[in-house]
Amino acid sequence: MTSEGPAFQTTAGDFYGLLERAHSPFTQRGPAAGPGAVTEVHGTTVIAVKYKDGVLNVGDRRATGGTAIMYDRAEKLMALDSHTLIAISGSYATALNIVRYLQHAFKYYARTQLQEMSLDGKLSELGRMIAQNLPNAMQGFGAFLPVLSAYDAVTNEGRIYFYDGMGARFETAEFGAAGSGSAPIRGAFDYILKTRGPFHEMSRQEALRECLVLLDIAADLDSATGGYGKVLPAAKAVERTGVLDISEDEMNVILKDINRRES
């Protein structure tokens, strides 16, 4: 028998630590051979804008592999928990893995610690995942960039964050976008702000209309972005009551109106 005292091994709700102890492949990054060995599937354009009740996310459904369109029903908007939405662009494989990780990490924390992880804690967790992916990204594959939208229960408002490739986090006042089609439409966001007023004062329908037009412009200027002609985009929102799916009917009403005016 030993005379050691009790071993205080605390869990602190750290899901990554748990996976490391279990030698999960998720935490074991193997050496990479370099780009070109596989065709990587990429998600393209996603948009997040505030509106008066929260944050709206809209994304096209296209995923590309090189110059080929691999999939036209890709899901790029996902709920991380009841009040947090993530919109992904870039490497689809990395993004999906990290989304699944984050969903489990947030739940694991809440269930073990018997309290929700703070919004700041969730943002750091996502930053940590992007930073960990940096060695892959530097070798030319697996890079992904998300836009995170949340409803902040403390300040009672919707909030939008984007990240750089090293995991730095930036909060934006009105909108965020990521993916290949986001660069060409960047100025269009500012044009809307200056001519129509701030997004955060719009109704959900108004904000949705602007997003659909922006996505259509992105599809015109970026070959990797699918518009809304063939497959409807996906749209989700996060409000005080939680994440909600925007129905196809709601989108169709607005699209019909846009098309009527254009013709």
Next chain:
Amino acid sequence: MVTPYDFNESVQHRAEYVEERLRDGSPVVGMKYRDGLLLLSMKRTQRKVFEVYDRLMMSAIGNQADIEAVRIAALDFAHQEGFSRSPDDVTVNRIVGFALSPPLKKAFGDAWASPVVFRGVFAELAGAGSPDRFATLNYDGEFAFSEDFAVAAGSSYAEEAMVERLREAKADVPLDEAIRAAVEAWALGHRAGSQPRALKAEDDDAGEPPVPLDEYIQTQMKDLVVEAAVLDRQIARDAKFRLLQEVDWKDALK
């Protein structure tokens, strides 16, 4: 020299030690209701009913640190599996039967380890290919599955009193009716457990008659509060767990 007799005696002593510490635990009731599964107990201050995974919850009697160790083991297993395989692979069958039972048995049989003071109920809402299910798990690693209800109490006669009440309970009732039935079952178990053994004798003149159930519940609720949670099929998100609040049981216990 260790003889077979010493082994028997050692196991018996450990069982007595654990049973003695479980005796005063506030019983746990698991039962079905119209929209899902209910776990209910009474507590002073500490939490008693816990979410384990999207369709899984647990409650237990025993030493708080031991319950915590079992709870974390269940959570670790569930989340690791749910992440590396699929949430569909996280089942009460795997958690109780393979992740928790063998280590409990090992701790119980190891004369140099302190035994785990634990008796718990797990509840699983029907998912991909599995029905609604309860499991009970004991400090010695013994476990059992059931479909309609499950209980954990400090003694077998307390559990029998509870089971008798739950056999009459209907599965297809609204939540407040189920809460009422669960509180009654809890009270029967708690009352049976708090009486000296002699009173359990069949003959009528063994002692004073037990306190009427309603009165017993009212008295107990001066010191204790309901702790209950449901796995509710009507909840749209993946995680079906909801910890009940006072408004959920206020009317049921008028």
